[in-house]
Amino acid sequence: MRRFASSLCAMSDDQHIAAPLRLFNSLTRTIEPFAPIEDNHARVYSCGPTVYNYAHLGNLRAYVFTDTLRRTLLWKGLSVTHIINITDVGHLTSDADAGDDKMEAAARASAKSIWDIAAHYTQAFKQNIADLNIIAPSEWTVATDYVPQMIAFAERIAPAHCYELDSGLYFDSATVPDYGALAGGRDDAAHARIDPVAGKRNPSDFAIWRKSPPGEQRQMEWDSPWGKGAPGWHLECSVMSQARLGHPFDIHTGGIDHREIHHPNEIAQNQAFHACCGPDVGAAEAGFTGARWWMHNNFLVDRSGKMSKSKGGFTTLFSLIDAGVHPLAYRLLCLGAHYRSELEFSAEGVGAALTRLKRLVMGVEGLKARSEGVTWQSPRLDYLRANMHPKLAPLLEQFDAAISDDLMTPRALPLLEEAIALKKVPVDEKLCLIAAFDAALGLNLMTLTRADLRLQPRDAQIAPEEIEAELERRAAARADKDFALSDEIRDALIARGVDVMDGDPLRWDWRLTLA
Numbered sequence: 001m002r003r004f005a006s007s008l009c010a011m012s013d014d015q016h017i018a019a020p021l022r023l024f025n026s027l028t029r030t031i032e033p034f035a036p037i038e039d040n041h042a043r044v045y046s047c048g049p050t051v052y053n054y055a056h057l058g059n060l061r062a063y064v065f066t067d068t069l070r071r072t073l074l075w076k077g078l079s080v081t082h083i084i085n086i087t088d089v090g091h092l093t094s095d096a097d098a099g100d101d102k103m104e105a106a107a108r109a110s111a112k113s114i115w116d117i118a119a120h121y122t123q124a125f126k127q128n129i130a131d132l133n134i135i136a137p138s139e140w141t142v143a144t145d146y147v148p149q150m151i152a153f154a155e156r157i158a159p160a161h162c163y164e165l166d167s168g169l170y171f172d173s174a175t176v177p178d179y180g181a182l183a184g185g186r187d188d189a190a191h192a193r194i195d196p197v198a199g200k201r202n203p204s205d206f207a208i209w210r211k212s213p214p215g216e217q218r219q220m221e222w223d224s225p226w227g228k229g230a231p232g233w234h235l236e237c238s239v240m241s242q243a244r245l246g247h248p249f250d251i252h253t254g255g256i257d258h259r260e261i262h263h264p265n266e267i268a269q270n271q272a273f274h275a276c277c278g279p280d281v282g283a284a285e286a287g288f289t290g291a292r293w294w295m296h297n298n299f300l301v302d303r304s305g306k307m308s309k310s311k312g313g314f315t316t317l318f319s320l321i322d323a324g325v326h327p328l329a330y331r332l333l334c335l336g337a338h339y340r341s342e343l344e345f346s347a348e349g350v351g352a353a354l355t356r357l358k359r360l361v362m363g364v365e366g367l368k369a370r371s372e373g374v375t376w377q378s379p380r381l382d383y384l385r386a387n388m389h390p391k392l393a394p395l396l397e398q399f400d401a402a403i404s405d406d407l408m409t410p411r412a413l414p415l416l417e418e419a420i421a422l423k424k425v426p427v428d429e430k431l432c433l434i435a436a437f438d439a440a441l442g443l444n445l446m447t448l449t450r451a452d453l454r455l456q457p458r459d460a461q462i463a464p465e466e467i468e469a470e471l472e473r474r475a476a477a478r479a480d481k482d483f484a485l486s487d488e489i490r491d492a493l494i495a496r497g498v499d500v501m502d503g504d505p506l507r508w509d510w511r512l513t514l515a
């Protein structure tokens with residue numbers, strides 16, 4: 001497995017950039033000014049992967065988004081505690097309460113233990129995170145480590161909010177105010193389309209504890225006051241976010257699919273807990289949801305619609321790397337679209353992102369070659385703002401305004417390109433600004449090299465050294481005006497999957513064609 005170095009240019013703590021940070025809050029469906037609950041410190045929880053398979057590029061878009069959010073909070077001078085969970089139990093094949101546990105189903109299909117499956121895909125996910133230069137969370141919380149706390153939480157809310165059926169302990173969604181407000185209101189019709197569970201009081205009620213069926217032993221099951229069984233998926237995130245961040249915390253993130261069922265159910269549980277067991281017992285604070293902001297990224301889609309593990313036929317970051325695409329080209333592709341817009345994935349799109357990344361890397365390499373010092377390695381934005389070259393100052397302000405405007409990365413990226421291209425500005429001042437931009441964008445531009453970007457596709461039929469040697473032979477043939485030989489060498493290279501790019505403006509003389 002290839003590994004990619006990551007570096008984050010540290011920014012000084014005392015920098016505060018001018019534009020106020022505004023973020024879209026799915027609760028109100030408006031962009032609101034952001035202020036953390038605690039001074040200078042933001043607490044963020046992101047729903048993590050269900051580790052029954054490799055993450056696909058759509059799943060990873062969700063974490064490029066949270067990383068952009070985290071880097072923007074850092075850019076604004078806040079410290080950040082960020083939790084991502086690992087769902088290794090409880091997520092059913094339907095987001096509501098139908099179907100099988102995804103982990104149990106994967107274990108049955110592969111004849112491996114759930115624990116082995118979880119360990120394998122958790123490791124693969126963490127590798128994806130590192131390859132995308134996503135800052136590791138302050139803590140990864142693993143659902144199965146929190147089962148006693150989940151049982152305790154369920155016991156506290158059960159008397160006023162739950163009822164027991166043969167299949168489990170169910171949350172009565174009519175016991176909390178405004179159930180489903182996050183999703184734009186309660187949608188009983190949608191819930192009714194899901195496999196009905198006999199005895200449920202309302203279609204939107206959900207299991208917070210699933211009993212093991214009689215006579216059946218599950219690989220993952222725990223004793224509880226309601227019998228042997230396993231926690232519901234929604235309960236996990238309520239409990240882990242409360243345990244690690246406290247309620248209310250600042251921002252809860254997830255993909256837009258979570259806005260419909262998973263997050264409304266988390267909110268209902270949080271409201272129930274707060275009403276019966278929170279600091280003001282019995283006095284449910286109006287509008288209490290457990291988090292002040294709920295933020296959702298839109299989908300990565302392909303021709304068949306939302307990229308999805310359950311549906312199959314998805315693309316992983318590993319397969320992209322195997323095809324010779326640097327993982328940060330995928331990050332750049334994501335940044336080129338606003339996180340709330342749908343993004344279509346295609347080989348052409350990611351190919352164009354790779355070319356854009358090459359231009360950025362070559363631009364920065366060219367500047368570094370002309371650099372006189374190393375001041376840019378630790379950009380101090382406060383210093384930079386006070387002393388900045390007049391041509392750079394507007395770029396810094398515009399960049400800050402763009403990312404402060406609900407993380408408008410598509411507007412920020414061209415400013416990075418503009419900074420690289422600016423003429424008649426001292427190189428080190430430019431590099432300092434670029435390093436600062438990159439601290440927010442996470443493209444690793446200060447350390448990536450041209451050579452890093454040239455990945456060898458796994459099924460390549462020819463090694464880079466051989467290609468270089470053949471191109472040298474071709475250059476010699478052309479110098480001798482032996483154009484027949486030159487064409488013959490080029491055609492032979494093309495036949496072996498090498499795109500020969502004469503006169504490439506990036507001086508990228510060849511590339512291996514993507515599968």
Ligand SMILES: Nc1ncnc2c1ncn2[C@@H]1O[C@H](COP(=O)(O)OP(=O)(O)OP(=O)(O)O)[C@@H](O)[C@H]1O
Nearest residue numbers: 049050058059062254255299300306307308309310
């Ligand atoms: N196509 C997609 N585009 C963007 N985000 C996505 C996409 N699919 C899933 N997500 C998000 O990825 C994160 C991890 O999801 P998770 O691992 O639970 O996926 P899953 O439900 O098991 O798989 P899938 O939805 O693909 O069948 C969640 O925040 C989810 O909303």
Ligand SMILES: [Zn+2]
Nearest residue numbers: 047048237262
């Ligand atoms: Zn969650």
